[in-house]
Amino acid sequence: MLTSFIEVSKESDFPIQNLPYGAYRTESGDIHLCSAIGEYIIDLFVLDEVEFFGGPNLKGKGVFLDSSLNYFMSLGRPAWKEARETLQKLLEKSNPRLKDDEQLRQKVLKEQDSVEMVMPVQIGDFTDFYSSEQHARNVGAMFRDPENALLPNWKHLPVGYHGRASSVVISGTKVHRPKGQILPEGADAPVFEESKLVDFELEVGFLTGPGNELGQPIDVDKAEEHIFGLVLVNDWSARDIQKWEYQPLGPFLAKNWATSISPWIVTLDALEPFRTEAPAQNPKPLSYLDQKNRTTFDIELEVFIKTEKLSTPYEICRTNYKHLYWTMAQQLAHHTITGCNIKPGDLYGSGTISGSEEGSYGSMLELSWKGTKKLKLPSGEVRSFLEDGDEIIMKAFSKNDELRIGFGEVRGKMIY
Template sequence: MLKSFIEVDSDSHFPIQNLPYGAYETEQGEIHLCSAIGEYIVDLFVLDEEGLFDGSELNNQYAFQDSSLNYFMSLGKPAWTEARNTLQSLLSADSKILRDNTLLRQRVLKKRDEVRLVMPVQIGNYTDFYSSEQHARNVGSMFRDPDNALLPNWKHLPVGYHGRASSIVLSETEIHRPKGQTTPNNSQQPVFGPSQKLDFELEMGFITGPGNKLGHSISVQEAEEHIFGLVLVNDWSARDIQKWEYQPLGPFLAKSWATSISPWIVTIEALEPFRTACPEQNPKPLDYLHQTNRSTFDIQLDVLLKTDNQNEPHRICSTNFKHLYWTMAQQLAHQTVAGCNVMPGDLYASGTISGNEDDSFGSMLEITWNGNNPLSLPSGEQRSFLEDGDEVIMSGFAQGNGFKVGFGEVTGRILPAIE
């Protein structure tokens, strides 16, 4: 197993097998791109400045001199592979370049808990899918007929909607309760005020690389060549606002107020050892969505809730990315089949990820069955939906033999609505 000269605990999300991408603010106020290993961040700007990314794909590209990853992501998979191989070589136990150069090492390695991470990409476009069959069946059973929980199109295409990118925020950003129109007690007359059914949605998202030209499409077979990496996503939701507004065109204010993502982008290459089988698709999708050797990734996902009265967060959901019915490749192929152009830095979220068991449901809507079965917490409190002061903590990792490839956390705390 590949080892680094940097000591990394076996429970760390960031061994040398991972090396995710992020960005941080230097003491001088500049934004530098970085990676993570153990308790440290690795300053990619400095490594690039020193000419250490000198392979055929990255030589003289200065791919890590920007304040975002967008240019690097536009270079495509050969450049991504070369950068990852270079990083692994520089950080390996046998390499002297960093290990034995104290001055360079001090410039490159910073304690992760001593720096401020910032958004590593400029997200131009955002699409949210609805790709978990368990979640779709739960919601359909709750609000329609359990025998007809899925709408007729659900197993024929990855249902999704175009969101907005402006309110996507980084983990640890505090979120104000949104306001909007709701219809209390099933009245047909709306009232205006703060949402009373605030929810989280456990999702994962992928960030795109090179993309395609307007009018062209990306085939399902080549789609992963355009997927740079994955992030954790909490797509916050206001269920009562959504109930009133979503017909006929879908959610609007209920979803536009905030989406939180984790600060580290884990590459497809780091996740390759964790490929696994997908749920069987029946009926067979149309040809443009049919994947040969269809696969996904085995990524354990957890949601914890911490209230003002709890000393420690309490786990309320445990599920897995592998449960999703529609794969990332199918999502991207469907997004582009009509000619939509994908750009470096676009974000595509999976939709809520739920499993088959009650403790694997990825939203409060499902956990409490629309508030009818409140969640009991160790503090003695109950929750039907999120209250002011509640903090939602999501984490995810893939378990290897003696190491983890993880995403860290995406966290967010609910503040009262702005008057």
């Protein structure tokens, strides 16, 4: 186990084994790429300026002198691995280079609480999948036949749709209550008004690095070579707008108004100790989706609500990423099987992640069972869907007896 010269709490999301990637705004207003360790951010711009990254895949390229990670992401796994190992060596407790250079250390290390995190990636395209079997069954049972909750295609392909990249926002960004066409219960014609059924959706997303040429699918067993890392995602939803608009082409305005992501991108290398077997699939997928050594990651997920009357956030959901029926490799292979080309910085959401118990449902739609149940809060308030002033806080981490790798959190407050 590597140990850093920087003291890191055992409960921290950011030990030396993690080193996620992000970006922050400096005091002068510039955007610098960064990593994280313990309670500090690591300014990668400053390290690149002094030519710290001198390995064969990074030397002279100035990958961290940019204001986004896209160029670095495009270089692929050898460059990612080199950067990670270089940072770990710098931070290791026996290495004096940064540890004993007070002037450089003050430039490189800054307290996380003192900086403003910003979007670290120029997101080109956003695709959202629908890969949690329990969530799909819950929604199918609510709106269709509980005995036939899954549509016939669901276990044959990773269902998905193309979302809106321009409204993907960083954690902490306030989100407004959208307006749109809504069909009142029992009415024959829609009205135009604000959504009354605003919801969160607990998701984990991945960001791609090297792309593929138009017309050249990505092989399912090589798909992870194209995946830079994972982020925590809240894909906000307006259920009443969606109910009226979604047939026949699926979500549109109900989903295009806001998607919040965590500021830190956690790499697959950091999550490797938590790789685990993925759920069995029946029927067997078609050959292009038949992944050898099919695995996923054991990532605990939590959702909290903070209302204006609650003094502290209250947990309303706890589930796990490992329950997803379709893996990220299968999602990416399916996305490109037509020859669709992907690019560095594209974002792919997992779809709402729900477990088998009520306390593991990843949306208010399920927690309130389409509004028929009231979620009781310690403040005495009740919720079926989100009200103005409500803040949703999502957290994610992988943990064993020796190690914790976390994502930080993604926050979003509902405003009118």
